[in-house]
Amino acid sequence: MHGMDAQRIWEFITSGVETIRSNIIDHSIECQYQEKDTLMVATTQRSFKKLTHEHETRLHYNLKSNLHSKDTIQTIINSPYYFGGVSYGNTFSIKAFDYCRAMKQILQKLGVQIYEESPVIAISPQGIKTEAAQVFAQNIIVATDYQLPDLAAFSYDIYHVQTFLMASAPLPPEYAQMLFPERPMMGWDTDLIYHYFRMTEDNRLLLGGADLFATYSPYASGHNPRIFKQLSNYAHTYFPYLPLQWEYMWPGLIGITKDLFPLAGKDKDNPNIYYISGAAGLPWAAALGNYAIEALYDNNNQLDAIFDPYRRFLVPHAIQAVIGTRLAFALSNFGQVGSL
Ligand SMILES: Cc1cc2nc3c(=O)[nH]c(=O)nc-3n(C[C@H](O)[C@H](O)[C@H](O)COP(=O)(O)OP(=O)(O)OC[C@H]3O[C@@H](n4cnc5c(N)ncnc54)[C@H](O)[C@@H]3O)c2cc1C
Secondary structure, three states, rough: HHHHHHHHHHHHHHHHHHHHHHHHOOOOOOOEEEEEEEEEEEOOOHHHHHHHHHHHHHHOOOOEEEEOOOOOOHOOOOOOOOOOOEEOOOOOOOOOOHHHHHHHHHHHHHOOOOOOOOOOEEEEEEEEEOOEEEEOOOEEEOHHHHHHHOOOOOOOOOOEEEEEEEEEEEOOOOHHHHOOOOOEEEEEEOOOOEEEEEOOOOOOOOEEEEEHHOOOOOOOOOHHHHHHHHHHHHHHHOOOOOOEEEEEEEEEEEEEEEOOOOOOEOOOOOEEEEEOOOOHHHHHHHHHHHHHHHHHOOOOOOHHHOOOOOOOOOHHHHHHHOOOHHHHHHHHHHHHHHHO
């Protein structure tokens, strides 16, 4: 990818972050909004080199960035095992469920009709169909993430990755300060299937991750003792001083494409139907929501080539039909991560 494209994409993702932030501030939404820097930590010396490169790239594009060496990283995150890290600001954490519920009420007050628990079973250029009703519409945005192939012919191009999140019982406040001695941050590490963590407003440790097998599993596994063990061992190894009691654990599926860029654009035969899938993150999802409106009503097509739903991927459909969807996605995704 050219530097110019990379910069436009970064700005696009950041616009999603700012959309969510301005909604929260403009409507005084209570969703545990907390400004926190983002911190990437290296679990190997080799990955620290990659982070150093990332830091230099950020500086090259005039983006703020702090590099933390093995000697200084412990003043940022209290663990003896990280090889260094990169942090940057202007990011925040929220309780996304509360945010969504508040947005729903705001939209309803504006007259938007919202129907939950009423799955769409078919889409046509005239509108959508549910079990009980048909809705006619001039424009239709289908934003069903990994479930898009249930409604449109993208079964080769959209799959999912599974991740798990665990929440500890609330910790005494001094432990939050012990974990992030300088100020609270949102962390993730450089492992291939990465771990991510932060403290909540009520001082629970949130820790997420998976392993290779579970990540590409065809189904979400509600009860997964293997991942529980892996994640709790991670916390115990990296943050041995935290007296953690795990209270909650849940899985979730995140839509992805083979090149890890989202799929967004108009249906090739019906330009009033617009698909969004594989956003892989709330900033992307928010930015793509805006982009879909601009595409349908203002003909904005600046990033269409990158998001094109009908683009070709490295592993073509014919090979995928032989090696299977899981393998095709795993190979493509790791190839893409390696090339970034
Ligand atoms: C455990 C977990 C942790 C995550 N943590 C983070 C994080 O820390 N930060 C971050 O940025 N992202 C995170 N993500 C990813 C993020 O949640 C998703 O990438 C994002 O929600 C995608 O947004 P979306 O609007 O495209 O799809 P979704 O939020 O998945 O919304 C799609 C909606 O479509 C509905 N739907 C599907 N099929 C139909 C149908 N036929 N008819 C009607 N409705 C339908 C679904 O019910 C769903 O409500 C996490 C995901 C998981 C699972």
